[in-house]
Amino acid sequence: MDYTDLQEKMEKTINVYSEKLSEVRAGRANPAILNKIKIDYYGTPTPINQVAGVSVPEARLIVIQPWDISVLKEIEKAILASDIGINPNNDGKVIRLAFPELNEERRKELVKDIKKMAEESKVAIRSIRREGIEQAKVEQKEGNITEDELKQAETEIQKMTDKKVEEIDQILANKEKEIMSV
Numbered sequence: 001m002d003y004t005d006l007q008e009k010m011e012k013t014i015n016v017y018s019e020k021l022s023e024v025r026a027g028r029a030n031p032a033i034l035n036k037i038k039i040d041y042y043g044t045p046t047p048i049n050q051v052a053g054v055s056v057p058e059a060r061l062i063v064i065q066p067w068d069i070s071v072l073k074e075i076e077k078a079i080l081a082s083d084i085g086i087n088p089n090n091d092g093k094v095i096r097l098a099f100p101e102l103n104e105e106r107r108k109e110l111v112k113d114i115k116k117m118a119e120e121s122k123v124a125i126r127s128i129r130r131e132g133i134e135q136a137k138v139e140q141k142e143g144n145i146t147e148d149e150l151k152q153a154e155t156e157i158q159k160m161t162d163k164k165v166e167e168i169d170q171i172l173a174n175k176e177k178e179i180m181s182v
Contacts, residue, residue, distance in 0.1 A: 017121040
């Protein structure tokens with residue numbers, strides 16, 4: 001039985017989880033929080049990093065320097081309209097996003113949020129496992145694989161699932177450590 005499809009689906013789930021985590025504000029300036037923000041650039045929704053240079057000169061500061069100064073106001077409006085919770089500081093040439101220090105209560109809240117995201121990802125992984133096992137049972141009913149091969153497939157799929165859940169736990173632990181130590 002071929003497990004590459006299941007493997008790819010599980011990998012995609014983990015990638016989506018990692019992407020979501022990169023957008024979580026952990027007190028440090030992370031340009032990834034701008035990934036979802038788009039501006040209207042001559043009638044086309046365009047990501048900020050395609051119309052401006054985004055840099056992190058200090059741990060708690062992101063500087064956005066548009067290549068075309070005329071989009072400065074658009075970028076500022078888009079950041080204000082987004083839900084990142086940071087007010088942009090526009091000096092006419094660049095926009096600065098200063099990240100405030102996280103208090104203990106906010107850190108605990110963030111950890112709770114990322115744990116919830118981790119659990120959702122684990123549920124998705126387990127759902128993929130269930131699909132794989134059901135597919136193997138169908139194969140066995142149709143006579144394509146034997147009972148022993150079915151047991152082998154179930155064991156293999158379970159091992160894959162355990163490995164991916166462990167990977168999610170590791171990513172979660174790293175992010176939790178990052179949030180609590182900032």
